[in-house]
Amino acid sequence: MRKLKDSKIEWIxxxxxxxxxxxxxxxxxxxxxSNNPIQTDxxxxxxxxxxxxxxxxxxxxGNKSKEDLTSYKLAYPGDIVLNSMNVFIGSVALSSYFGCVxxxxxxxxxxNESDSVGFFNYLFQTKELQTKLHGYGNGIMxxxxxxxxxxxxxxxxxxxxxxxxxxxxxxxxxKCSQIDAIIAKQREVIEKLKEYKLSVITEAxxxxxxxxxxMKDSGVDWIxxxxQFTTITYARRLYEIIxxxxxxxxxxxxxxTLESYFCAANVHFSDIxxxxxxxxxxxxxxxxxxxxxxxxxxxxxxxxxxxxxxxxEKSVGNCYIQNSIMIARSKSSVSNKWLYYTLYSLVKxxxxxxxxxxxxxxxxxxxxxxxxPIVLFPKEIEETIIVFLDKKCSSIDRQILQKxxxxxxxxxxxxSLIYEVVTGKKEV
Numbered sequence: 001m002r003k004l005k006d007s008k009i010e011w012i013x014x015x016x017x018x019x020x021x022x023x024x025x026x027x028x029x030x031x032x033x034s035n036n037p038i039q040t041d042x043x044x045x046x047x048x049x050x051x052x053x054x055x056x057x058x059x060x061x062g063n064k065s066k067e068d069l070t071s072y073k074l075a076y077p078g079d080i081v082l083n084s085m086n087v088f089i090g091s092v093a094l095s096s097y098f099g100c101v102x103x104x105x106x107x108x109x110x111x112n113e114s115d116s117v118g119f120f121n122y123l124f125q126t127k128e129l130q131t132k133l134h135g136y137g138n139g140i141m142x143x144x145x146x147x148x149x150x151x152x153x154x155x156x157x158x159x160x161x162x163x164x165x166x167x168x169x170x171x172x173x174x175k176c177s178q179i180d181a182i183i184a185k186q187r188e189v190i191e192k193l194k195e196y197k198l199s200v201i202t203e204a205x206x207x208x209x210x211x212x213x214x215m216k217d218s219g220v221d222w223i224x225x226x227x228q229f230t231t232i233t234y235a236r237r238l239y240e241i242i243x244x245x246x247x248x249x250x251x252x253x254x255x256x257t258l259e260s261y262f263c264a265a266n267v268h269f270s271d272i273x274x275x276x277x278x279x280x281x282x283x284x285x286x287x288x289x290x291x292x293x294x295x296x297x298x299x300x301x302x303x304x305x306x307x308x309x310x311x312x313e314k315s316v317g318n319c320y321i322q323n324s325i326m327i328a329r330s331k332s333s334v335s336n337k338w339l340y341y342t343l344y345s346l347v348k349x350x351x352x353x354x355x356x357x358x359x360x361x362x363x364x365x366x367x368x369x370x371x372x373p374i375v376l377f378p379k380e381i382e383e384t385i386i387v388f389l390d391k392k393c394s395s396i397d398r399q400i401l402q403k404x405x406x407x408x409x410x411x412x413x414x415x416s417l418i419y420e421v422v423t424g425k426k427e428v
Contacts, residue, residue, distance in 0.1 A: 002427060011128040012158050016424040019160045024108075025153035028120060031079055031107035035100040036070035042099035044075055051093035052081050072100035073107065080108040080121050085146045088134040092124040106149060114162040118169035119422065123157055126419045158423050168421055171428040179414045186403045186410075193403070194348075197396045202345040204385050205338070206375050220373050222351055230377050236370030238332045239339060243301065243366045244321030245290050248281045256281040262292065264303045264324035269344055270397075272298060272310045282320055290320040290327075297328040297336040299343065299369060306364040307352035309343045311336055326366060333379050337386050342374055 004014040007021050015021070043055035052075070075081055075095050083091035084104050094117065101107070110117050123129060136151040160168065206223050207215070208230075215225040218232055226232070235241070244261070251258075260277040267273075282290065292298070294315050300308040302324045309328075321327060330336050346352055356362035377385065420426035 004424070007158065009156055011132045012156075012423055014423075014425065015158050016160070019158055019164075019424055021156050022159045023153060024155050024157055027111055027115065027157070027159055028080070028108040029111050030149055030153075031074070031076065031109060033074040034070070035072040035074055038069055039074060040099050041069060042097065043069070043072070044081070044095065044097055044099035044101050046081055046083055046091055046093060046101070046105065048091065052095040052097060054097065054099065069100055071103060073103060073105065075099055075101050075105070075107050076109075078109060078117055080117060080124065082106045082108060082124065082152075084149075084152075087124070087147060088130050088145065090125065090127075090130055092121070094118065094121045104146070106152070112162065116162065116165035116169045118173065119160075119165035120157075122169065122172050122418050123422045125415070126422065127415055128419055129155075129157070160424065168428060172418060172421060175417060176414060179410055179417075183407050183410050186407050190400050190403045193396055193400050197393060198345065198348045200392055200396075201341050201389060202349065204389055205342050205345055208377060208381060209385060209388060218373075218375070222346075222349065223373065223375065226375050227377075230375050232373050233376045234370065235328070235339060235372040235374055238330065238334045238374065238376075239297075239328045239336075240331045241366050241370055242289065242321070242327040242329070244323040244325045244327075245280075245282065245286055246323050251281040253283065256283050257287070259287065259318055259320055261290075261320045261322045262298060262325050263322045264300045264305055267298045267300050267308055267310055267325060268305065269308050269310060269347070272312065274314070274316060277319065278322075280322070287318070287320065292316055292319045292321060292327065293329070295336060297340055299326045299328050299364070300324065301326050301365065302361055302363045304362070306356055306362040307343055307347040309340050311340055326369060328369065334374075334376065334382065335386065337390075338382055339374070341386070341389055342372070346372065 003017045005017050007013060007015045009021060012021070044052055045055045045058045046052055047058065076098055077096055079095045081093055081095050081101060082105060084106055085091075095107075108120070110120065132155065133147055133152070134145070136147050136155065159165075206218075206226060208227055210227075214228045216228045218224060218226040220232060223232070258279050259282045260279050262272070263278065265273070266277065292312055294312055296312045297309055298312060298321070300306055328336060328339055330339075343352075352364050352368075353362065355368055356364055417426070421428055
């Protein structure tokens with residue numbers, strides 16, 4: 001076993017005797033080349049799960065690229081691309097492309113040609129270094145913190161001999177590829193389970209549980225054929241729909257009280273977040289109108305989760321809704337759970353996206369919810385379907401959770417392995 005010495009750096013701990021501690025600026029250079037005049041129109045983007053990719057492959061997510069590319073900087077294959085505002089959460093990766101990037105990125109490459117850029121890239125992947133860099137960030141808000149290049153340059157890191165760097169890089173490339181392949185397989189299974197869950201719910205709420213009954217055309221494209229003994233109706237006929245209150249930062253009278261409320265961020269198909277709710281002022285009339293009751297179905301009106309819904313399954317006391325949320329409350333024999341499963345099918349099949357205005361923030365308005373077509377089964381059959389779906393979906397969700405736990409353990413193991421190897425605590 002090789003001998004270790006104290007690095008005298010808390011986040012690093014002990015390192016092998018033949019390793020050194022150096023400041024980043026002594027081993028890595030910043031590539032600060034402007035794209036003016038324009039040398040490339042290929043915009044690169046740094047993503048959390050895919051690393052550095054062409055912006056065109058990113059899809060319609062995140063910040064939009066600028067039309068004027070002269071303010072962008074150049075990145076080369078083999079550069080470490082680091083987001084100065086998000087490096088604290090792991091926004092750093094090795095580039096395989098030549099292209100231009102936002103000015104908030106730093107491009108780093110080794111001063112010594114014999115050094116391994118891969119080793120330093122792995123070093124930046126460690127949570128321990130990311131936490132250290134967090135202490136160097138400047139910004140008014142936590143989410144807008146930025147680390148200056150001068151401060152990044154002063155950070156001390158472990159530096160093994162060049163041949164050891166390459167050996168470590170090759171080892172980690174191999175081990176991380178194996179771990180990533182297992183994680184990818186688990187994610188593939190999760191996606192198949194989610195597709196299966198959607199299929200089960202959609203079939204159940206549109207065609208029931210008996211595939212052999214005579215069918216008829218529903219007259220609704222996305223529903224297709226339905227059992228002959230069922231009918232199509234609309235949510236407004238079955239449910240009272242209440243849109244929440246507009247935000248009110250100040251009280252309008254002495255009778256107003258400061259109360260907790262649910263907003264879009266609190267409601268998901270998987271659950272409702274009952275803790276750390278925001279507050280605003282409600283009048284007595286508003287408290288009567290917007291009070292959330294046990295068994296209510298909360299439906300998201302606006303935002304990325306438009307159409308998402310969940311049943312209030314525990315008493316919430318005096319809690320209300322803001323106008324990014326609607327309450328759907330049955331005024332018929334049809335249960336709130338039936339609308340929940342119907343909305344799950346609609347949202348996951350992109351029906352809500354289709355009917356919402358995609359030019360701006362999507363809004364699944366009160367009218368759109370009210371005009372949602374629903375297949376109406378006899379009450380006893382509806383109850384049987386709901387019992388079946390509750391049991392079936394719980395089983396599928398448990399399988400998904402098990403896969404997610406495997407992914408979490410593998411991810412934690414990968415991070416731990418990288419840290420142990422790049423600081424020399426694990427000999428490879």
